[in-house]
Amino acid sequence: MSPGGPDADEMRARILDTAESLLRRHGLEKLNVIDIARAMNMSHGNVYRHVPSKAALRTAVIHRWLDRVSDETNTVASKHAPADERLVEWLRTLAVIKQRKVTEDAELLAAAVKVVQESPEILEDHAALLGGQLAAILADGMKDKTLPGVGNPDAMARTILDATTRFHHPDMVARGGSPAVQMAGLEMVISLIMSGLKAKSQAVRQY
Template sequence: MAPTSETLTAERILEATEEVLRRHGPAKATVVDVARALGVSHGSVYRHFRTKAALREAVTKRWLDRTSEALAGIAADSGRAPEARLRDWLAALFEAKRRKAGDDPELFATYMVLTGESGTAVGEHIADLTGQLTAIVAAGVADGSFAAPDPAAAARAVFQATGRFHDPGYFREWELPGADDDFTAVTDLLLQGLRRI
């Protein structure tokens, strides 16, 4: 039986939207396609998301939040040394972005378009990630393993310095020979710098 608007949730709409985007791409996917996939009227979808742009922004945020949530556990693990947390956090970010690009290239291409048109989702995602990095650097300052006078500034610098390994614009380089060695070299250099600031 087709779902009714009473059983329709924002999460179900986002799941269906992701599938529709995968099938049709961002240029051809419509709210009507999403509604059809759910077996409801497009008005039912609009009750949850007032515009097509709001729906696309929400699905982009959901996609980006998956990465943020996976990294949050590493950042918050106060039982581990900050240096190990920072190294693991950067490696997990690189791997998450690489996996998104390699495992589902059609959906990744779709999200490249969506993040380019995103209102606030990308900025919020970057703020969340640099906030997690700030917490790790601040923990290192607190225990004496890092000597960064401004943990937030150091975290932004680390994020920018590692951009080649998480900025989607570089996704074609992520599988090149030597990418892992380059990542390790950059991470080692950054950790050395944090210890000597």
């Protein structure tokens, strides 16, 4: 919650909603506080009370946009289901979300690329959230024995994200062909990942 309390939180959310709508219509470069204030029928000084600068506004819009991705994947990560099932669903969900961003939200995606170049910590925070969710699923898989070959959950989470990059990196998704083709490729990679995570401990016991 922001220092101003729930009313301030609500107003900031409304400002970001308006900014996001204007960004989609006019692009990042034309996004400015005066137009947001005009659209909300308020003074630009009042907007600045909640978002201190144009740069902070741009960052907040993109940060929130990316947070929606991690919120959606976290719904999968937090399910009461065996870890191996959650892992597969989480990887599929992330790929579908990224495909949707590329095909249905191109203006926000283009804005995100520019804003992340200026504020790389946004992407670092996003990657940390996704990695943390994945590591938690893998740790659960060690506990419920559905993923006995995990070893180090944090290291394995990074490895899996690296192995599936082409299915969730926007640039690669944009050049990767149709969603159906990409999902078919992802299923093959998932099959390899799951085989390794389920069989590794058995292979070790044979030596």
